[in-house]
Amino acid sequence: MVLPRRRLLTGAALAGLAFVLPGCRPSSTPGERKTAEGEAPRGVRIDLRHAARAGAESFEITRVAAEPLWSPPAPHREAPDWGDYRLSLYDPATGTLLWRGGFDSNLDPAAASAVAAISVRCVRPATPCTAVIEKRRAGAVFQALLDTTLDPSNAGASAPALLSRIESLASNGDASTRFDLAILGDGYLESEHPKFIADARRAAGYLFSVEPFASRTGDFNVRAVFTPSASSGVTDPYLEHRRDTAFRCAYGTGAAERTLHAANERALRDAAGAVPYDALLVLANSRRYGGSAYYAGPAVVAIDSARSRYLVVHELAHAIAGLADEYYLPSGHGPAYRGNVEPWHPNVTTSERHAKWRMSKPAPTPWNKTEYDARFEKYVKRYLALRAARADEGLVEKLMQLEARRQRGLLANSGQTREPGLYEGANGYSTGMYRAEADCIMFSLQTDYYCGACTGAIHRAIDAQCA
Ligand SMILES: [Zn+2]
Secondary structure: OOOOOOOOOOOOOOOOOOOOOOOOOOOOOOOOOOOOOOOOOOEEEEEEEEEEEOOEEEEEEEEEEEEOOOOOOOOOOOOOOOOOEEEEEEOOOOOOEEEEEEEOOOOOOOOOEEEEEEEEEEEOOOOOEEEEEEEEEOOOEEEEEEEEEEOHHHOEOOOOHHHOEEEEEEOOOOHHHOEEEEEEEEOOOHHHHHHHHHHHHHHHHHHOOOOOOHHHHHHEEEEEEEOOOOOOOOEEHHHOEOOOOOOOEEEOOHHHOOEEEEOOHHHHHHHHOOOOOOEEEEEEOOOOOOEEOOOOOOEEEEOOOOOHHHHHHHHHHHHHHOOOOOOOOOEOOEOEOOOOOOOOOOOOEOOHHHOOOOOOOOOOOOOOHHHHHHHHHHHHHHHHHHHHOOOOHHHHHHHHHHHHHHHHHHHHOOOOOOOOOOEEEEOOEEEEEEEOOOOOOOOOOOOOOOOHHHHHHHHHHHHHHHO
């Protein structure tokens, strides 16, 4: 919890967008994912350089790699329309849409100048096609940032598979009909392979202990992909640690000291390409609290933190189901959202008019917000004071555990437990933005349950890969 947001609220569409994928195979329905030749569709990975400068964003393709093990989901009418960006492939002769998928980036577009290297995947076209990357704007409008030709014959080989050791942790069916989760580790020496496998089993256990993942276990394949690092542990400027690791996992600095991300996403994707995967969980062999995730990108967690259960279930939900953070850092009566842009995320909204979830309580729904804000603001100050004092991690973990219990008790007393409504305070804003229930894994520090809106979104994400 209290992970700094990559973006508080960037470009988003108006509600009711109801985008329907025309699809390259209009007759496709869930369950029909084979081609006429009986082969599952194969994928291609596009490595991108995403840059922001003086308010302007750009994308540049730096590499195209084959992803022969991955089966892209077939387009269908119920495909979630999530992500700040989307990639579309068109037939250059007819203009027919061949494939489309949404994604996020770990770049802060509000930064004066920033660059990120990310990867997106799509179906491998049979012949050269037109690839368009667009940014979601307000008013259900997408703005093209890249329009280029994608030639599948230029797709090089991916995945230095020889460097990876693969262990199946759960196998429930063919990759083209299951949600495939790949768990990778960073900052593990070759001699720490047994620890990585134990950590990966622990992380999978965390995920499948929570609904709806618990009841969907049979829809998942889980594979642990081990890539040794030259150093044990990961880079942490706060602790003045510099480590030489396979994926360059590193904590942020300053106010972002809790952001832990994989700086070398290309190496990460290369290693992950040794297995079919629909989502990536990266275990940083580190204790200090931290993590990050973005939709369709990797979720990264400090697996040795006392709060690693929370980090796994919270961060993976961002990556898999496009969920926004529901929490906010209260400050006085703010921060307030005063815009009119409805976020695309399925678990937050600006108004009941957008009706992303059924409400059984009147809107806005009363909850003990004043008490919560005062309590949480005090906690945040304590957390920051401990960090400023370079306190032992054990003290920080103790504070967080205590706060998790307090929050659970306080929110359970809100009088609205598990009643869907319109609870003010979400997506980084204290006012002007709403969530579906008083409590949720995306709101507080608890690890017991996702709210109904988040649960529905996770089901949709799993369904999209299992169709
Ligand atoms: Zn939720």
